[in-house]
Amino acid sequence: MRNRLGYVSFLLRVGVAFPFLYAGVSAIKTPTDWMGFFPLWVIHTARDIFGKGGEGTLMLIFSIAEIVLGVWLMSGKRIRTAGVISATILVSIVVADPVALAITFRDIGLACAALALAFL
DSSP states (O other): OHHHHHHHHHHHHHHHHHHHHHHHHHHHHOHHHHHTTSOHHHHHHHHHHHOTTHHHHHHHHHHHHHHHHHHHHHHTTTHHHHHHHHHHHHHHHHHHOGGGHHHHHHHHHHHHHHHHHHHO
16 A cells, blocks of 8 residues: 555656646746746736846746746655645636636646645
């Protein structure tokens, strides 16, 4: 039974970490491809905080955070905290732009997987 839980944990960690790692690396390589996923109010807020071109700074910060979170999930350390943070980010993405639900609906399933990790 213990071995099964190890497999379950590993598969959940890969399943939740992969989208964070992929999006983070891809957004650093080609930020303009990903900029459109931020709601306009987030872009305007980034410009208010960081000045002209602030959306690029926000994209870089968010991308680095996604990569760090993906690596953290894969490490298996303090997985409860990583799972809760992952779920919070994923739910926030859906809530921040409900109009984009046709794209972000998958984040709800990922958030549930992240919470399963937290409770495992």
